[in-house]
Amino acid sequence: MLLAVVLLVVGLALLVWSADKLVYGSAAVAKNMGISPLVIGMTILAMGSSAPEMMVSATAALEGKTDTAIGNVLGSNIANIALILGITAMIKPLSISSTILRRELPLMIIVTLVAGALMWDDYLGFTEGLVLIALFAAFILGMLKISQNEKGAKDILLEQQESEIPEGVDNKIAIFWVVVGLILLPIAADLLVDNAVIIAKYFGMSDLVIGLTIIAIGTSLPELAASLAGVFKGEDDMAVGNIIGSNIFNILAVMGIPALINPSILSEYAMNRDFWVMLGVSLLLVVMALGKSRSINRTEGGILLLCFLAYQGYLFYNISA
Numbered sequence: 001m002l003l004a005v006v007l008l009v010v011g012l013a014l015l016v017w018s019a020d021k022l023v024y025g026s027a028a029v030a031k032n033m034g035i036s037p038l039v040i041g042m043t044i045l046a047m048g049s050s051a052p053e054m055m056v057s058a059t060a061a062l063e064g065k066t067d068t069a070i071g072n073v074l075g076s077n078i079a080n081i082a083l084i085l086g087i088t089a090m091i092k093p094l095s096i097s098s099t100i101l102r103r104e105l106p107l108m109i110i111v112t113l114v115a116g117a118l119m120w121d122d123y124l125g126f127t128e129g130l131v132l133i134a135l136f137a138a139f140i141l142g143m144l145k146i147s148q149n150e151k152g153a154k155d156i157l158l159e160q161q162e163s164e165i166p167e168g169v170d171n172k173i174a175i176f177w178v179v180v181g182l183i184l185l186p187i188a189a190d191l192l193v194d195n196a197v198i199i200a201k202y203f204g205m206s207d208l209v210i211g212l213t214i215i216a217i218g219t220s221l222p223e224l225a226a227s228l229a230g231v232f233k234g235e236d237d238m239a240v241g242n243i244i245g246s247n248i249f250n251i252l253a254v255m256g257i258p259a260l261i262n263p264s265i266l267s268e269y270a271m272n273r274d275f276w277v278m279l280g281v282s283l284l285l286v287v288m289a290l291g292k293s294r295s296i297n298r299t300e301g302g303i304l305l306l307c308f309l310a311y312q313g314y315l316f317y318n319i320s321a
Contacts, residue, residue: 004198011191012218015052018188019222022181023048028166028174049226049242050249052219054257055189060211061258063193066124067267069258071211072219074274076254077112077247078212079220081281082308085243088227089301096294097237104244105286111135112282115251119271129259136252192218205319208267212274213315240289240296247282277311 027044053076057069088094096102114135118128166174192215200210223246230239258264281304288300296304 001199001202004195004202007191008195008199008214011188011195012221014184014188015055015192015219016221016225018181018184019048019051019055021177022051022185024166024169025174025177025179025181028169029171029178031165031167032169032171032174047245047249047253049222049246050254051185052189052222053246053250053254055185056192056215056219057254058257058261059186059189059193061261064262065193065197065207066258066262066264067207067270068193068196068211068215070119070124070255070266070270071208071274072215073250073255074270074278075212075216076220077250077278078274078281078311079217079308080223080243080247081285082304082311083217084220084224084227085240085285085296086301086303086305086308087224088231088239089296090298090305091228091301092231093298093301094231094240094296095237096240096289096296101237101241101244102290104241104248105289107139108244108248109279109282109286111139111248111251112279115255116271116275116279119266119275122266122268122271123264124255124259124266125263126260129256129263132252132256132259136249136256139248139252203319206267206269208270208274209315209319213312281307 023044027048030044053072057072060066060069060072085094114132118124118131196210196215197207199205199214200207205213223242226242227239230242284304284307285296288296
């Protein structure tokens with residue numbers, strides 16, 4: 001059991017590190033190929049924080065554990081808002097200036113409702129997976145078009161994203177990190193999922209709950225690091241944008257992957273309990289972010305964090321559900 005815990009922590013650390021190196025190398029290669037910073041920021045960097053969730057969900061689905069994959073999506077989205085933005089806002093209130101963010105927030109709610117509609121019958125099939133991946137492609141293309149149209153306006157979120165693109169990285173070094181990331185990501189994901197299952201069986205946890213708790217919190221660590229780094233640099237919109245973008249990507253891409261790999265009947269709790277928690281904290285974020293102050297203050301951050309702690313406490317009290 002102790003060995004499983006150690007290997008899970010190692011797998012998690014390796015997952016986060018390799019995802020970061022893959023994104024770093026990919027962004028540098030794209031920059032060296034002459035792809036515009038705008039495109040890199042809205043694709044590679046925006047999707048980078050969801051890379052751990054994507055790999056873990058694919059690995060879980062390949063092992064026939066679709067509930068773990070779906071739990072990872074739902075749990076990560078809840079953690080992104082309630083835990084990460086809650087902690088971040090308590091450290092420093094978050095102001096929201098970007099017009100793109102104010103458009104993405106309602107879109108996040110729409111995408112969340114789409115997920116609910118597809119999960120309503122407690123089954124996630126191949127057709128649902130195709131719908132989600134098609135919507136993901138449409139979302140990326142739509143965001144690129146909107147960003148291109150607003151390029152002259154210099155939206156603050158775009159400026160902050162472009163500042164994160166690595167400069168002056170030799171192509172050989174960039175490709176090296178891409179290869180390292182591609183090799184280590186699946187190894188780390190496999191290590192994480194296998195040992196999470198061992199721990200889950202030891203404590204009598206269901207596949208869904210292990211995805212909602214240990215794996216979801218672990219794979220959300222890149223978002224926590226990015227959000228904290230953003231607020232310390234005064235990039236509040238980047239901190240919030242990482243969370244909103246990650247939640248949209250999680251539903252459309254990360255949920256779509258296990259549906260395509262292993263269409264399955266889902267635990268009834270995924271729709272009847274966890275989906276509504278995800279929708280609830282998402283609506284709470286929209287109310288806070290789009291209010292008169294256009295900000296998330298420390299009190300609101302505290303409310304989000306309390307919601308997360310209450311939810312996790314409930315899950316651990318009902319670990320077999």
